[in-house]
Amino acid sequence: xxxxxxxxxxxxxxxxxxxxxxxxxxxxxxxxxxxxxxxxxxxxxxxxxxxxxxxxxxxxxxxxxxxxxxxxxxxxxxxxxxxxxxxxxxxxxxxxxxxxxxxxxxxxxxxxxxxxxxxxxxxxxxxxxxxxxxxxxxxxxxxxxxxxxxxxxxxxxxxxxxxxxxxxxxxxxxxxxxxxxxxxxxxxxxxxxxxxxxxxxxxxxxxxxxxxxxxxxxxxxxxxxxxxxxxxxxxxxxxxxxxxxxxxxxxxxxxxxxxxxxxxxxxxxxxxxxxxxxxxxxxxxxxxxxxxxxxxxxxxxxxxxxxxxxxxxxxxxxxxxxxxxxxxxxxxxxxxxxxxxxxxxxxxxxxxxxxxxxxxxxxxxxxxxxxxxxxxxxxxxxxxxxxxxxxxxxxxxxxxxxxxxxxxxxxxxxxxxxxxxxxxxxxxx
Amino acid sequence: xxxxxxxxxxxxxxxxxxxxxxxxxxxxxxxxxxxxxxxxxxxxxxxxxxxxxxxxxxxxxxxxxxxxxxxxxxxxxxxxxxxxxxxxxxxxxxxxxxxxxxxxxxxxxxxxxxxxxxxxxxxxxxxxxxxxxxxxxxxxxxxxxxxxxxxxxxxxxxxxxxxxxxxxxxxxxxxxxxxxxxxxxxxxxxxxxxxxxxxxxxxxxxxxxxxxxxxxxxxxxxxxxxxxxxxxxxxxxxxxxxxxxxxxxxxxxxxxxxxxxxxxxxxxxxxxxxxxxxxxxxxxxxxxxxxxxxxxxxxxxxxxxxxxxxxxxxxxxxxxxxxxxxxxxxxxxxxxxxxxxxxxxxxxxxxxxxxxxxxxxxxxxxxxxxxxxxxxxxxxxxxxxxxxxxxxxxxxxxxxxxxxxxxxxxxxxxxxxxxxxxxxxxxxx
Ligand SMILES: NC(=O)c1ccc[n+]([C@@H]2O[C@H](COP(=O)([O-])OP(=O)(O)OC[C@H]3O[C@@H](n4cnc5c(N)ncnc54)[C@H](OP(=O)(O)O)[C@@H]3O)[C@@H](O)[C@H]2O)c1
Ligand SMILES: NC(=O)c1ccc[n+]([C@@H]2O[C@H](COP(=O)([O-])OP(=O)(O)OC[C@H]3O[C@@H](n4cnc5c(N)ncnc54)[C@H](OP(=O)(O)O)[C@@H]3O)[C@@H](O)[C@H]2O)c1
Numbered sequence: 095x096x097x098x099x100x101x102x103x104x105x106x107x108x109x110x111x112x113x114x115x116x117x118x119x120x121x122x123x124x125x126x127x128x129x130x131x132x133x134x135x136x137x138x139x140x141x142x143x144x145x146x147x148x149x150x151x152x153x154x155x156x157x158x159x160x161x162x163x164x165x166x167x168x169x170x171x172x173x174x175x176x177x178x179x180x181x182x183x184x185x186x187x188x189x190x191x192x193x194x195x196x197x198x199x200x201x202x203x204x205x206x207x208x209x210x211x212x213x214x215x216x217x218x219x220x221x222x223x224x225x226x227x228x229x230x231x232x233x234x235x236x237x238x239x240x241x242x243x244x245x246x247x248x249x250x251x252x253x254x255x256x257x258x259x260x261x262x263x264x265x266x267x268x269x270x271x272x273x274x275x276x277x278x279x280x281x282x283x284x285x286x287x288x289x290x291x292x293x294x295x296x297x298x299x300x301x302x303x304x305x306x307x308x309x310x311x312x313x314x315x316x317x318x319x320x321x322x323x324x325x326x327x328x329x330x331x332x333x334x335x336x337x338x339x340x341x342x343x344x345x346x347x348x349x350x351x352x353x354x355x356x357x358x359x360x361x362x363x364x365x366x367x368x369x370x371x372x373x374x375x376x377x378x379x380x381x382x383x384x385x386x387x388x389x390x391x392x393x394x395x396x397x398x399x400x401x402x403x404x405x406x407x408x409x410x411x412x413x414x415x416x417x418x419x420x421x422x423x424x425x426x427x428x429x430x431x432x433x434x435x436x437x438x439x440x441x442x443x444x445x446x447x448x449x450x451x452x453x454x455x456x457x458x459x460x461x462x463x464x465x466x467x468x469x470x471x472x473x474x475x476x477x478x479x480x481x482x483x484x485x486x487x488x489x490x491x492x493x494x495x496x497x498x499x500x501x502x503x504x505x506x507x508x509x510x511x512x513x514x515x516x517x518x519x520x521x522x523x
Numbered sequence: 524x525x526x527x528x529x530x531x532x533x534x535x536x537x538x539x540x541x542x543x544x545x546x547x548x549x550x551x552x553x554x555x556x557x558x559x560x561x562x563x564x565x566x567x568x569x570x571x572x573x574x575x576x577x578x579x580x581x582x583x584x585x586x587x588x589x590x591x592x593x594x595x596x597x598x599x600x601x602x603x604x605x606x607x608x609x610x611x612x613x614x615x616x617x618x619x620x621x622x623x624x625x626x627x628x629x630x631x632x633x634x635x636x637x638x639x640x641x642x643x644x645x646x647x648x649x650x651x652x653x654x655x656x657x658x659x660x661x662x663x664x665x666x667x668x669x670x671x672x673x674x675x676x677x678x679x680x681x682x683x684x685x686x687x688x689x690x691x692x693x694x695x696x697x698x699x700x701x702x703x704x705x706x707x708x709x710x711x712x713x714x715x716x717x718x719x720x721x722x723x724x725x726x727x728x729x730x731x732x733x734x735x736x737x738x739x740x741x742x743x744x745x746x747x748x749x750x751x752x753x754x755x756x757x758x759x760x761x762x763x764x765x766x767x768x769x770x771x772x773x774x775x776x777x778x779x780x781x782x783x784x785x786x787x788x789x790x791x792x793x794x795x796x797x798x799x800x801x802x803x804x805x806x807x808x809x810x811x812x813x814x815x816x817x818x819x820x821x822x823x824x825x826x827x828x829x830x831x832x833x834x835x836x837x838x839x840x841x842x843x844x845x846x847x848x849x850x851x852x853x854x855x856x857x858x859x860x861x862x863x864x865x866x867x868x869x870x871x872x873x874x875x876x877x878x879x880x881x882x883x884x885x886x887x888x889x890x891x892x893x894x895x896x897x898x899x900x901x902x903x904x905x906x907x908x909x910x911x912x913x914x915x916x917x918x919x920x921x922x923x924x925x926x927x928x929x930x931x932x933x934x935x936x937x938x939x940x941x942x943x944x945x946x947x948x949x950x951x952x
Contacts, residue, residue, distance in 0.1 A: 117816060127860075128672075128859075224669060230814075230816070231820060232664075232820070235669050236664065239668075239842055240664050241661075242557050242838050243550075243557075243837020245553065370802075370823070385659075387834035388659035389830070389831050391661070391823065391824035393820070393822060394799070394820065394823070395818060396817070396818045401818070402817050405672060405814060405815075405817035406669065407672070408671070409670055409673065411672055412668075412672050413671065420851040422846070428556070428557060430556040431556075
């Protein structure tokens with residue numbers, strides 16, 4: 095074992111960073127044995143230097159992150175600040191000065207992963223980011239390495255704990271969205287500004303990262319169709335229950351049937367209660383991966399939190415340190431398929447549509463004609479009505495999303511359709 | 524990309540090997556892009572050279588496996604023959620001649636992994652074996668790499684598809700063991716000689732491999748406590764149901780509470796229906812991993828079969844080829860903790876005991892005294908009886924297995940205990 099330590103610069107010492115520092119200190123012996131050399135915390139960059147940070151020597155704290163990553167003695171930079179800047183500049187600077195980088199920054203990776211990968215490659219260094227998707231759950235490494243000899247066709251998962259907690263509450267207690275959000279906030283599952291979670295920006299970033307790795311092509315945040323879950327109502331859950339379903343916010347990355355393109359999307363969807371994702375409760379995450387040879391795999395665990403996320407960061411830290419000692423690098427960006435990302439209109443899915451209609455003869459025939467004109471075939475229809483008012487619940491067969499949304503637009507124009515009460519996609523067979 | 528191909532020798536071309544060869548041929552372009560060089564099948568060793576093997580050029584087939592692995596132009600040897608010899612000699616010979624090795628051979632790894640690791644290390648080569656445990660499910664790589672910065676405390680899983688299929692049938696149809704085994708055989712889930720599966724030798728080998736990697740110490744097949752599932756009866760399932768449980772054959776690897784030793788065991792156990800492992804149906808596998816920082820992770824998927832197992836083999840093939848090109852090696856054996864493996868007597872567990880007793884006053888008091896004398900405290904007792912015959916079902920709190928089995932031995936000696944109808948451990952909280 096080498097006795098000269100590898101030097102680690104920690105950028106950020108918040109929820110995740112403080113746990114990374116704690117484990118590096120308390121488990122130093124194990125890390126050294128697994129790496130083949132001790133690792134030493136060489137500096138910790140923060141915004142507020144005066145804040146007391148238990149277990150971290152004051153002399154390591156700095157507000158000069160740029161200076162820290164520019165030191166030529168740093169072997170690995172761990173970036174757990176988050177956001178686009180200064181994180182991006184700090185990471186590229188770190189590569190320029192010869193360090194490898196471990197990051198948990200999904201926003202940056204989805205926004206501009208290509209720049210980071212290019213800098214890593216140019217300087218012959220590693221860029222690892224297991225923690226960026228689904229916290230502690232090993233997903234990036236299984237996709238990048240374990241399935242490197244297989245062909246992934248589909249990734250389907252719950253990748254945001256906050257929204258899963260809210261939807262689970264709505265499902266089990268019958269609460270509305272804002273009531274469930276309040277509970278999530280009170281319990282620390284939702285941030286003061288929950289936009290990134292509930293509007294699915296966070297899940298969309300993860301979908302971009304997963305799709306890129308799964309299909310060996312470049313997928314950016316802008317390529318991901320995104321629908322948040324703030325419009326999901328207690329009535330939607332009631333409809334879902336009648337169909338033997340529940341509602342989850344799903345990230346779905348798919349290879350088109352002809353294999354010539356891929357899609358990535360995030361939206362609420364009904365899934366059958368018998369589907370394993372239906373029973374993912376509270377803030378847990380779970381991801382299904384369907385591959386040609388492997389079949390269907392599922393990965394489940396805590397998708398966030400300081401310690402779980404730090405576990406993923408430290409796994410990456412051990413890997414890049416080993417690579418550094420071996421003067422090698424792990425797998426870099428793999429985008430050789432150059433598959434284009436199709437728009438949402440081309441995604442093949444099913445709709446659950448709930449309409450308020452006039453309760454008179456011929457309405458169903460009129461509605462059915464609209465579906466037929468758009469080439470959408472109907473799986474089931476349920477009609478209930480009283481006092482001149484009626485509701486019609488239609489579940490379609492699989493069709494391109496453009497045809498489905500075209501159908502809905504045309505339905506809205508029918509005189510006999512008083513309103514569209516809810517539209518929700520149905521996934522998971 | 525390098526144009527000179529990496530040469531692969533395939534040892535065995537049965538259920539797994541034929542799929543490995545097929546995917547290497549049909550997905551050659553993807554493999555080359557991911558590795559950075561083409562891979563070429565340089566030879567295929569089998570027992571019966573005359574057998575027609577679709578897609579494999581006859582000139583590659585040989586019965587001289589020893590000669591094949593001794594060729595100095597071979598970069599990687601894929602061993603999918605199985606068994607101890609000649610597999611062991613072929614693998615060590617491959618290392619001597621400069622090849623890295625990918626193997627699916629759990630029996631050999633559990634029996635004598637140390638010899639293989641030592642040969643790999645001596646010659647600076649890789650030994651990878653993702654396929655040896657739970658088929659397509661990434662488990663070895665997550666444990667060895669993703670959790671390399673964490674402390675694993677427990678691995679609990681269903682790692683044998685054949686026995687899970689049988690137990691699932693018994694559970695859902697009320698069938699007895701032999702009826703369910705017949706169905707498994709007819710459907711191709713059980714081999715003609717099912718001993719390795721039903722007597723849990725296969726699961727014990729996997730438990731040894733998982734425990735060794737999880738706890739960074741050496742665990743051999745002989746260190747694993749093993750109980751098969753041939754004695755599980757329909758009556759046991761009925762008892763389990765009354766407790767809100769089902770019965771699974773579990774592989775359990777644990778770090779002792781004081782951290783000074785580890786245990787590994789395989790036996791049938793009752794688990795609550797609410798536990799995620801309870802809903803693992805048919806021949807699927809699933810493994811729970813509990814780590815200090817990561818929390819509880821679960822990995823689920825097809826645990827066997829030609830294509831799923833080949834997926835794992837090919838993921839390893841890509842990794843060792845990349846390492847070869849980079850003139851590096853992946854993680855080798857990690858046994859630095861040198862934690863001893865304790866015997867079953869020291870395992871802390873709970874028993875479900877069903878006794879046939881005389882239906883007379885004082886029996887319960889007598890039985891309860893025996894438990895108390897052995898330091899075992901009782902969680903619940905259920906007494907049913909008629910016509911002088913009665914049965915007593917006792918579920919204990921957690922206690923060392925030695926105390927629990929001591930209790931059972933003492934109960935058998937009581938005059939009032941006519942027989943012990945069933946004993947089953949209870950796991951999963
Ligand atoms: N929290 C999770 O569960 C989780 C899960 C997965 C991934 N992640 C990702 O991990 C990253 C960090 O998340 P977090 O929850 O740990 O965030 P956090 O608690 O807000 O911590 C951010 C840290 O960065 C420091 N910082 C902010 N701006 C800085 C600047 N310009 N220069 C130097 N330091 C600066 C802060 O300093 P002060 O301490 O002085 O304020 C703080 O220590 C994000 O990319 C996030 O997406 C988090
Ligand atoms: N099958 C699964 O689902 C599965 C899952 C996980 C792991 N594994 C492991 O994968 C390995 C292979 O399993 P399998 O199911 O593919 O076995 P299999 O179908 O019995 O195939 C064994 C192959 O090895 C060849 N062979 C046997 N003895 C040989 C010798 N002395 N020299 C050269 N070739 C020899 C056989 O040749 P012939 O074709 O001429 O008979 C056959 O091609 C085993 O270690 C097993 O534990 C299997």
